[in-house]
Amino acid sequence: MSEVKGLYDIDSLDIAYQLLINNEELMGLAGSPDKVFKYHVPEEHREKSPIIRLHPISELPTEYADNQQLGWDCILQIDVWDSQNARKIALKINELMKTIDFKQSTPTYEFDEETYLIRDGRRYRGTILADKDLQE
Structure with missing residues (x-):
């Protein structure tokens, strides 16, 4: 991710x-x-595996200077x-x-009896820093 970002331009989900x-x-694995x-995941896509869904859990201010x-x-x-x-x-x-x-934590594995799909869910935690020159 070489694009320069200001603090309030950072979008961890989009990154x-x-x-x-x-x-x-x-993409070869996912299709x-x-x-x-x-x-x-829109309803019309829920049974067309594989499916990957991302969503944010937390975004807290960190790393302070001056x-x-x-x-x-x-x-x-x-x-x-x-499947x-x-x-x-x-x-x-x-x-x-x-x-x-970003480091993995909190894995979740389950089998959905309605769709017969296996869910492998993982949380990732990391710090994204803004470009210091854009802070001033």
């Missing part, structure tokens, strides 16, 4: 979304960027639903999230 949809290997959603906030401490939830490869897709996402210094 992660762009990271995922622009990765050829992940296309049309399988990746922010916040919620009494000015420099960044955000972010927690994102990324869920993968698939067979949920873990493989989730592990690729884990690898990608590490490239922006």
Whole structure:
């Protein structure tokens, strides 16, 4: 993520979304960027696996210098639903999230008896700093 961002221009959800949809290997596993959603999965897509959903959990001010906030401490939830490869897709996402210094915590695994899909949900936490030159 080489784009320069001011503190209030930072969108952790969009940073992660762009990271995922622009990765050829992940899109090969998922099928296309049309399988990746922010916040919620529209009903008409809920049974067309694989499905990837991202949503923010927390975004707290962090990293201060000279009494000015420099960044955000972010927690994102990324869920993968698939009939067979949920873990493989989730592990690729884990690898990608590490490239922006987001670390995984709180995994959730479950089987949905209505859709017969496996859910692999993981939370990621990281700090995104603003460009110092844009703070002044």
